[in-house]
Amino acid sequence: MPQNYKQDILFIFPSEDGNFIYHLGAGYILAYLKRRSITGSFFISDNSLGIVDLMNQIVDINPLVIGLTCFNSNYYLVKLIAKKLKIYFPKIKLVIGGPSATFSDLLIMKDCPEIDLCVRREGEETTFQLINNFKKDSNALDLIEGITFRKNKKIIQNRD
Numbered sequence: 001m002p003q004n005y006k007q008d009i010l011f012i013f014p015s016e017d018g019n020f021i022y023h024l025g026a027g028y029i030l031a032y033l034k035r036r037s038i039t040g041s042f043f044i045s046d047n048s049l050g051i052v053d054l055m056n057q058i059v060d061i062n063p064l065v066i067g068l069t070c071f072n073s074n075y076y077l078v079k080l081i082a083k084k085l086k087i088y089f090p091k092i093k094l095v096i097g098g099p100s101a102t103f104s105d106l107l108i109m110k111d112c113p114e115i116d117l118c119v120r121r122e123g124e125e126t127t128f129q130l131i132n133n134f135k136k137d138s139n140a141l142d143l144i145e146g147i148t149f150r151k152n153k154k155i156i157q158n159r160d
Helices: 024-034 051-061 072-088 099-103 105-111 124-135
Strands: 007-012 040-043 063-069 093-097 117-119 147-151 154-157
Touching (some): 007 051, 007 124, 024 093, 072 099, 093 124, 099 105, 099 117
Parallel strands (some): 063 093
16 A cells, blocks of 8 residues: 555445434445455534535545445435545545445446446445555456446456
């Protein structure tokens, strides 16, 4: 992992009211990762933040990967955040998980080019493999099951 990253992954779950809250599914993933020496945390705020305030706080956290939890009800907020994240942090890896990423992965990837990949279904082992892949700066995404990603401007949907 490049020295300038403070942690491997930051999980963000933007709620419809503009707050950033905890998500149990991402909590399971984070616990799984921490047992395997992957560093990470949740971005939590009870205050509605403007996009500039959000970006300024993420600068301080400086993760290698940002995992966004996506439901149909918060998709447009996730999409807005993803667009801004790629402007502020063009090299950051943006990963979407949750129900919408599982069932609408191809739609999300076509609609939001800032998203690097979707994790479908359960994400503990998949996210562990992804972070190790990114830390090694490897292009072995073809070998990771349960993801949809971009390769040579094409959207690739690996098997479940």
